[in-house]
Amino acid sequence: MAPGAARSGALQSLMPARHEEPIVAVATASGRGAIGIVRVSGSDLRPLIEALCGAVPEPRHATLAPFLGREGEPLDRGIAIHFPAPHSYTGEDVFELQAHGGAVLLQLLLARCLEAAAEVDPRSGRARLAGLRLAEPGEFTERAFLNDKLDLAQAEAVADLIDASTEAAARSASRSLSGAFSIEVDALRDALVDLRMLVEATLDFPEEEIDLLERADARGRLERIGVDLERVLGRARQGALLREGLKVVLAGQPNVGKSSLLNALAGAELAIVTPVPGTTRDRIAETIQIEGVPIHVIDTAGLRDSVDEVERIGVARSWTAIDAADAVIFLHDLTRLDDPQYADAEAAIATRLAQSAAGGRLIDVYNKADLVASTAADGSVAAAVRGHPTVDTVRISAKTGTGLDTLRRRLLEMAGWRTDPEGVFIARTRHIDALRRTAVHLGLAEAHAAQRDAALELFAEELRLAHDALGEITGAFTPDDLLGVIFSRFCIGK
Secondary structure: OOHHHHHHHHHHOOOHHHHHHHHEEEOOOOOOOOEEEEEEEEEEOOOHHHHHHOOOOOOOOEEEEEOOOOOOOOEEEEEEEEEEEOOOOOOOOOEEEEEOHHHHHHHHHHHHHHHHHHOEEOOOOOOOOOOOOEEOOHHHHHHHOOOOOHHHHHHHHHHHHHOOOHHHHHHHHHHHHOOOHHHHHHHHHHHHHHHHHHHHHHHOHHHHHHHHHHHHOOHHHHHHHHHHHHHHHHHHHHHHHHHEEEEEEEEEOOOOOHHHHHHHHHHHOOOOOOOOOOOOOOOOEEEEEEEEEEEEEEOOOOOOOOOOOOHHHHHHHHHHHHHOOEEEEEEEEHHHHHOOOHHHHHHHHHHHHOOOOOOOOOOEEOOOHHHHOOOHHHHHHHHOOOOEEOOOEEEEEOOOOOOOHHHHHHHHHHHOOOOHHOOOOOOOOHHHHHHHHHHHHHHHHHHHOOOOOOOOOHHHHHHHHHHHHHHHHHOOOOOOOHHHHHOOOOOOOO
């Protein structure tokens, strides 16, 4: 039996009733559209298809057919497609009605499917499709996973492809859906299996175990697996960045140009810009993309003490956003650096930023370069600006666009973006966690292997734990409660 079949059988044994029931759902987005799809999946759908269309169309052929009501009256006329098991998306019989995309019509067809399923088939004397129910979110894809049509990483890539916010993210999700990420993970698991077999076989010959491992170059194999793992982990980090994006908060005193910078980065007038301090009272967010990486930019209320209750709430929310940010742009006003009151407030904000959760993720940006002396062509400044020492410094003009390209590059560098997106596969936080735990176990295994008098059982155990951690990515060793969390985030009908 294939590993996937064993995996599916074990999971299905935990939830037999739910996954034996036929399901139906509208598989297209709500609202008006040219086409709407109603999808059914289950065992032997032919009696239901006959009730809906009058006859069963040829397998995997788009057939123009009437969609019939209870009295045989046509509800609509569209395309019917029958995918007999196992050659379907879910691995079960699948039937699709491609109708006109009116919301009321699709609900009529959905209700008709449920009604027809409960009707008695005159040939068998039984219900046409007993137990047909509405599908839960992600249940079609969950069945594809359970029936070995997709592994878990590929199944997650379905949702990631739907949710992709940039072209690069969509392309990366498509690569994961095609199996690119899974192939990399499976190659690592295969190498670990070979090494585990070697190590565990030597446990039968304790007097020769060290010599056997040395002759088989066990440590060399382990080192090569570690190198390959680090490469996969690096690409997975890039994929996770494409999926999640980078949360960037604009912070600083009132009137330093935060809203102007948001508008400049977004290329649209999103935030109100006035000379009046405290114009921005609450967070304003916009997602942009830089080289295909989603950047979620959040403009916050100016950081200052205020007697205005509404503004105080806005400032408190600003600090909350700063603590949760992946990067913070601390915006300074080049025209006010000599103002003692402004400088004192800057120092207080800088101290609090350094003590915050975002302390190590700061970029100092000096705005309004168009109003002071000329700057370098790339928008950068020296390591100190008028008594404001900083390591990561950019000088810009949100009004003219000077230095914005430099700022965009700094944001990508802070995010860790290094790889050409054409070679990246989409990844999730749980994938990164599994790869990191694999690396930890490989490191412990290497430490045991380096000690001649170490117990070989410990070496073998760390290899097993590394192997299991990798298996979580594709679903070979995934708890069923995690599956519930993953698929519940899909849309209904997918």
